[in-house]
Amino acid sequence: MTSLQIDAYLRRLGLTHPPRPTSETLRELHLRHLRTVPFENLSVHLGEEITLEEKRLLDKVTEVRRGGFCYELNGAFGTLLAALGYEVELLAGRVYGDEGRLGIPHDHLALRVRTAEGDTWLADVGFGTHSHWPLAYAERGEQDDPGGSFRVVDAGPDPAGARGGAGPGTGDLDVVRDGTPQYRLETRPRALGDFAAGAWWHSTSPRSHFTRSLVCSRLTQDGERITLSGRRLKTTTVDGTQETRELETDEEMLAVYRECFGIELSRVPTVRDPGRP
Numbered sequence: 070m071t072s073l074q075i076d077a078y079l080r081r082l083g084l085t086h087p088p089r090p091t092s093e094t095l096r097e098l099h100l101r102h103l104r105t106v107p108f109e110n111l112s113v114h115l116g117e118e119i120t121l122e123e124k125r126l127l128d129k130v131t132e133v134r135r136g137g138f139c140y141e142l143n144g145a146f147g148t149l150l151a152a153l154g155y156e157v158e159l160l161a162g163r164v165y166g167d168e169g170r171l172g173i174p175h176d177h178l179a180l181r182v183r184t185a186e187g188d189t190w191l192a193d194v195g196f197g198t199h200s201h202w203p204l205a206y207a208e209r210g211e212q213d214d215p216g217g218s219f220r221v222v223d224a225g226p227d228p229a230g231a232r233g234g235a236g237p238g239t240g241d242l243d244v245v246r247d248g249t250p251q252y253r254l255e256t257r258p259r260a261l262g263d264f265a266a267g268a269w270w271h272s273t274s275p276r277s278h279f280t281r282s283l284v285c286s287r288l289t290q291d292g293e294r295i296t297l298s299g300r301r302l303k304t305t306t307v308d309g310t311q312e313t314r315e316l317e318t319d320e321e322m323l324a325v326y327r328e329c330f331g332i333e334l335s336r337v338p339t340v341r342d343p344g345r346p
Contacts, residue, residue: 095150179254180192201216204221
């Protein structure tokens, strides 16, 4: 990552180059990312190729000023953190779905980050509604966060009876929010290219929720979440109160993408049939 790319990324977040890769700085970077770079799957429905290559991910965030889903957001964020001096490892996760079923392998990408003080954090700016701050990786108790009460816990066996890992402390972990498991993490580090099959599946399979729905979402400065799902604009306040309205025209849609998410589009994306070219 070049110095120009670092500067462009930090400008997008509204930050200057930090002097040291500390835990406090990581916390600020994490929160600014959630407020600035939206979680969105517009590329899936605009016919844009999703390629997990460093330059493509960085250009999408800094030049095109877009967001993405987990592979793109955490892939780009991890690249920035490493360039700022953090020790970053990519972790593969499987998201819990209906009735507690686990998703496909490499269903999710999260980051294990070590700081200058020697602290280790679980950073995740690509899971939509999630923690506002990084979670303490080794902490097994409750972690209070503006996004809820979180726990990182040792996971039980998967449906095949396996716990993951080859020794003590190497087993899978479950990330739990408000008592509900969100995703299961492998603790073995991965390379970005390992997630290519997951990204392809999520952007092409008719069974993926990303091909069946259209979403764009981010945190606001005051801790609210604003989400555009199809034509429905929803604002969720800090206390959980929700306000929704339907957008009637394409002009309204394009204005919301531009004014609420900073995304300039020439046309409104529509959910496409993943079974058709």
